[in-house]
Amino acid sequence: MQELLLQALYSGVLVGGIYALIGLGLALAFGTMRVINLAHGELVLLAAYVAYTMESAYGLNPLLSLPVAAIVTAAASATVYFLVSRIRRNRELNSLMLTFALGVILTNGILLIWKSDIRSTSTSFMQDAVQFGSVYSMNSELGAFVVSVFVAIALWYWLSRSWYGRAVRAVSSNRDAAKLMGINPAKVEVVSFLVAGLLAAVAGTAIYSSGVISPPLGHALTVKAFIITVLAGVGSVPGVLLAALLLGVAEALTVTFFSSALQELSGMVLFLVVLFVLPNGLFGGQKRRG
Amino acid sequence: MQKRMIVALALLYVVVPVLLNGNNYILSLLVSSLIVAGMAVSWALLGNLGGMVSFGHAAFFGIGGYASALLVTKLGLPVMVAIPAGGVAAVLASVFMLPALRLSGPYFALAILAYAHIFKILATEFSSLTGGSAGLSSIPGLPDIFGFNLSSRLGAYFVVVSLVLVFCWVYGRIRRSDYGTALRAMHDSEDATRVVGVNSLMLKSWMLFVSAFMGGLIGAFNAHVINFLEPDYAFNSAWSVLPIVAAIFGGYRTVYGPAIGAVVIYLVDQLVFKEIMSTGHQLILGAVLAGMILFAPDGLMRLFKRKPREARNAHA
Numbered sequence: 001m002q003e004l005l006l007q008a009l010y011s012g013v014l015v016g017g018i019y020a021l022i023g024l025g026l027a028l029a030f031g032t033m034r035v036i037n038l039a040h041g042e043l044v045l046l047a048a049y050v051a052y053t054m055e056s057a058y059g060l061n062p063l064l065s066l067p068v069a070a071i072v073t074a075a076a077s078a079t080v081y082f083l084v085s086r087i088r089r090n091r092e093l094n095s096l097m098l099t100f101a102l103g104v105i106l107t108n109g110i111l112l113i114w115k116s117d118i119r120s121t122s123t124s125f126m127q128d129a130v131q132f133g134s135v136y137s138m139n140s141e142l143g144a145f146v147v148s149v150f151v152a153i154a155l156w157y158w159l160s161r162s163w164y165g166r167a168v169r170a171v172s173s174n175r176d177a178a179k180l181m182g183i184n185p186a187k188v189e190v191v192s193f194l195v196a197g198l199l200a201a202v203a204g205t206a207i208y209s210s211g212v213i214s215p216p217l218g219h220a221l222t223v224k225a226f227i228i229t230v231l232a233g234v235g236s237v238p239g240v241l242l243a244a245l246l247l248g249v250a251e252a253l254t255v256t257f258f259s260s261a262l263q264e265l266s267g268m269v270l271f272l273v274v275l276f277v278l279p280n281g282l283f284g285g286q287k288r289r290g
Numbered sequence: 291m292q293k294r295m296i297v298a299l300a301l302l303y304v305v306v307p308v309l310l311n312g313n314n315y316i317l318s319l320l321v322s323s324l325i326v327a328g329m330a331v332s333w334a335l336l337g338n339l340g341g342m343v344s345f346g347h348a349a350f351f352g353i354g355g356y357a358s359a360l361l362v363t364k365l366g367l368p369v370m371v372a373i374p375a376g377g378v379a380a381v382l383a384s385v386f387m388l389p390a391l392r393l394s395g396p397y398f399a400l401a402i403l404a405y406a407h408i409f410k411i412l413a414t415e416f417s418s419l420t421g422g423s424a425g426l427s428s429i430p431g432l433p434d435i436f437g438f439n440l441s442s443r444l445g446a447y448f449v450v451v452s453l454v455l456v457f458c459w460v461y462g463r464i465r466r467s468d469y470g471t472a473l474r475a476m477h478d479s480e481d482a483t484r485v486v487g488v489n490s491l492m493l494k495s496w497m498l499f500v501s502a503f504m505g506g507l508i509g510a511f512n513a514h515v516i517n518f519l520e521p522d523y524a525f526n527s528a529w530s531v532l533p534i535v536a537a538i539f540g541g542y543r544t545v546y547g548p549a550i551g552a553v554v555i556y557l558v559d560q561l562v563f564k565e566i567m568s569t570g571h572q573l574i575l576g577a578v579l580a581g582m583i584l585f586a587p588d589g590l591m592r593l594f595k596r597k598p599r600e601a602r603n604a605h606a
Binding site: 036087097100101108109111112219223226230262265268269275276 | 390401415527534538569570573575580
């Protein structure tokens with residue numbers, strides 16, 4: 001019993017690391033542009049399929065396909081930005097439906113190109129087990145977690161120390177004031193979508209290395225990313241990280257102690273409870289949504 | 291306007307049935323397209339009047355279908371009683387969604403999506419009642435009324451076309467009423483509308499209930515037409531996506547736009563896109579939705595309406 005619990009907590013934390021990258025990407029784009037990119041999970045899946053193609057066609061280790069995946073998802077993310085920025089009227093609702101449509105396009109495009117089969121990595125090193133005390137994981141799961149934490153720290157560093165990172169935060173908190181300080185919001189928005197695309201590339205490669213992928217996964221990842229940003233409240237990197245770990249653990253506990261069919265239910269219930277009981281999120285500040 | 295109405299009714303109730311009687315394939319496509327049309331009206335009512343975009347209308351569709359099917363197969367209720375009861379069941383389910391009305395924009399949209407997922411999982415897990423993922427089969431069809439067999443393709447067509455017309459009529463009535471005015475005012479400023487004494491939460495709740503009832507009713511009707519239900523089908527995201535595409539395509543700020551958009555989109559999708567590519571033809575639906583939002587957010591109906599006026603201005 002205790003071993004099961006430990007194992008569930010461990011697996012949940014590991015997968016939570018990947019969720020954090022996806023959630024951060026969504027939160028970043030939402031911060032600067034006030035747009036929920038409902039195609040974000042599909043971008044992550046796109047990166048995963050790029051890794052699959054590189055591995056199956058050229059025998060590349062998924063990690064080595066990261067640069068290609070990064071270029072593809074950054075370009076796709078920038079395309080999402082340019083389309084959304086064309087919307088003039090009622091941007092909040094229209095951008096929601098536009099990115100939803102882009103997600104449908106991406107999912108079905110992936111379905112057309114890569115078919116509906118379930119894919120997973122064939123690199124055996126990725127699937128080898130690694131043990132700490134009584135808990136196990138695959139090499140790739142542990143690796144993905146470590147990489148995710150490093151990327152999250154790098155992102156936090158970029159946001160708090162670099163000029164562009166500060167500009168992103170400035171535009172997020174007050175667009176007009178940022179403009180007066182000589183920041184071009186459009187440029188900052190592009191940068192935030194590009195960085196979101198890079199995060200998606202890392203997350204997608206990690207998902208492909210440590211699990212299975214199929215076309216419907218993208219939509220599920222979008223929903224998870226949204227749940228995380230709701231749990232985290234007004235975006236801060238540590239808040240998103242904690243919320244992602246919480247979601248990962250909640251899912252792992254549900255799978256271990258109830259049934260794997262209920263995995264998604266746990267996230268949904270967590271989401272609704274937090275929305276209704278703590279509308280500012282678990283780690284949110286003053287702002288209310290509603 | 292009156293004359294156009296009569297022509298439209300004659301077309302729907304006389305010309306189409308006479309032309310298509312016997313052509314069961316086209317008739318059943320038409321029935322399916324009108325089912326989507328009913329969902330599109332239900333979605334547009336909430337999206338336009340209530341100002342709330344929902345990504346989970348499949349919840350109402352699935353609940354209505356399951357409730358009606360179970361009432362008939364387990365309790366032996368007559369089909370014609372069970373179908374409205376399916377609508378009522380969807381309203382009861384929407385009571386659980388009332389807290390979501392506090393949310394706006396993406397938060398509301400995705401909260402409803404979460405509800406749709408939850409109901410789908412419940413339908414799968416309560417297998418003793420719902421048959422689980424295997425689903426319910428041999429659900430009784432529509433009965434005979436005055437010697438006319440409603441379960442035939444033509445009968446189903448008459449029922450669904452009447453349902454969609456009633457939905458449009460209700461939608462139009464609400465829109466023209468004082469409630470419609472108040473709801474429109476809420477779009478501009480919810481706070482200002484509240485200040486002048488409008489109970490905005492109450493109005494939004496009513497819109498949610500009416501929308502849920504329509505969705506449940508159509509879902510219940512569909513269950514008795516296809517005689518089969520499973521969670522993956524009844525709560526399929528297609529029942530959330532198609533109505534959005536249809537309503538945006540037809541113009542969700544108009545009364546008949548969503549229904550016309552649904553029939554056009556569904557028939558074109560089934561007869562053309564599906565022929566071109568059997569898998570992934572939703573890709574084109576996504577492209578249509580994206581294109582409409584970027585280039586014609588008011589829908590096609592508006593485009594057609596605007597043209598003559600511009601032409602007239604050019605002459606003057």
